[in-house]
Amino acid sequence: MRSILIITLSIALTGCFSNSRSVNQLQIVTPKHTQILVPSTARPLVPQATEIRLALEQQYMSWAGTPYRLGGADRSGIDCSAFVREVFGDIYNVQLPRSTDEQVTLGKEIARQELKPSDLIFFKTGRTQRHVGIYLGEGKFLHASTSRGVIISKLDNPYWKRNYWTARRAEEVVQLASL
Template sequence: MIVNRSSRTLLMIVSLAMLAGCASGSRHDASHGVDEPYFARDMPGLPGGWDPMMSRVDNPILEARRLGNPPPALVRQALLAQHEDWVGTPYRLGGTSQHGVDCSALVQNVFAETFQLNLPRTTGEQVREGSPVARDELAPGDLVFFRPPGAYRHVGIFIGDGRFLHASSSRGVMISRLDNSYWRRYYWQARRALEPTNLAQRLLVDVDA
């Protein structure tokens, strides 16, 4: 009886790993030099954009709030702080931690840790969250989805200035440009789980706690 239960558990784990996967893309996203191998903090655009000095304060989100940043900039600052925590984490299909993570697990972790918002585990479920948003109306915190060749779909988090945070299968957690030739070709749709104002409010509640 114990053996059968163990076998069923192992089968379930393998099945979940397959369902949770993202677009493989390893033969594609690594071959386009337009993509950025690492975020260089050259992010103009939104008020209160990323400041390298923010890494030196005890709580960059609290500091951003003190500076009076509007909700989109505050959300963006929080996402960039998450990038600092996750950058360098390798891609692993079915992975959910900084030892290895896939695209949908990264999105799930970032939203849970930053905004206390529980998103589903897989891209197939996440693409049904919230409401659709046009590409030219993207705001920080929106989910961006891609449909490359193959069985898997890919998801990332828009951070502003035409860039998104994601777990690349070839480079791990990184920030890429939406106008990169590969990502532009396979862009699928975007969803807004919550408005930037609501995301910022959740962020501030966490800071005040």
């Protein structure tokens, strides 16, 4: 009987949410899955730090184990810049440029000790090769690794520490990408 009551309440509450939107509004789904309708001319909303961390963890759970594929842009195989583009599209509702070389030009450069969750971090992994990931906090970042696919790595890993290049503040990347 109690299960029937819970199911009935769930259905009733679900019915309160609407997926419709007017032509002048943009629907933004925050990491807590709350729908916010804002004028389409407004810039995307930037979630709070705890929401960002939760959203990044959810993205990781969704993409974990997806293999790396140069030029790939879906769950059958994805490269680092496409992965960052997909995650930022899902969390911030913006479309980042496709390549790492283009992504590194967005936003303000920040020092490594100033990193906050969702900031973009860049590495020089070869003479002309570049790599990008998303900072999670606590010295960890989310990325599409060439050897292990979508994983979480530590910035203090000797390889990543040696190849660290620069970082960009997420909020500014989002603002520039939404223009």
